[in-house]
Amino acid sequence: MEEPPIVVGVSGASGAPIALRVLRALSDAHVRVALVVSDGARTVLREECGLDEEALRPWASESYPDADLAAPIASGSVPTRGMVVVPCSTNTAAKVALGLADTLLTRAAAVHLKERRPLILVPRETPLSTITLRHLTTLSELGAVVLVASPPYYLRPKSVEEMTDYLAGKVLDQLGVTHHLYRGWRSGSG
Template sequence: MKLVVGVTGGSGAPYALDLLRTLKDLGVHTHLVVSEGAKRVWETEGKTPIQELLDLGSEVHDDRNLAASIASGSYRTLGMVVVPCSSSTLAKVALGLGDNLIARAAHVTLKERRPLVLVPREAPYPRPMLENMLKAHDAGAVILPASPGFYSTPESVEDVLAFLTTRILDQFGLESGRMKRWTGQ
């Protein structure tokens, strides 16, 4: 099982860290790409050194390397998640631009009809961002905002992170067992 994980410059570094830790625990082979913008954001909101994030990737690719394995549709993966997904990366996906590895891998994921999950964290959404979400959705991406639910009665930040990680993993048919699921009343 191979999954591409892109981390871009939107706020939300803890979401990426939690997802990568969970994927590692599940034994999923990850292809990690961290944008330069994400590295800058990490410095301001990451309580963990960036190296710990990079160490969680099974393989780490430079965002400038358009010749990486994940830039080709013939390289098979379960799909891709971009968490957090910056508004500029969202726009690139919506418009089919592939000027860096994250955008190119997202394009390839859509082209091959594999699951692509985009996790925007910014709010509120201006009209261009909403339009880009719709374009990306229409192209086949899942737009999964970092909006935790509270029916699982979280008691800690870790529980809130687990909720979003679980919802992301659901899109790939993976189960972590980290979230109390709704069972009805």
């Protein structure tokens, strides 16, 4: 029997290259991916990568429109290995923290919370408003992992690509998927 997919939700925060790297790495690891891209993410994807949503589809085994609330991943009865929202906009974080589920991405995140499955959120925003901090605290208390897209200066990255690899690697660590995206800290290794 096929392993259940990991749900990758791409929302409209800055950081679309991290989503691309996560999708490529999951595909390289032969992990099935169910992909959902928000309307906001489409704009950011164009701005940051010059790509449209269709460019992400080859990396996923299944993909669904954000408006498709009847998609399999909208139901807790369909097994998954977990979900990552990468990048995670403050808008999406707010909706998920408040239990609003009017899009497939936010509904799938709500399902992961209610089913107590892994949910990883990757916000990029800075500075963070008090209201977003409250939402992220709520999500953390509910069991989600808030994995902020902050650069690993301690590893002395030489390029944006290296930082992106590191962040994608941190996501895969949380999902329990083996990768070679970054090497962990060793004193004097920089």
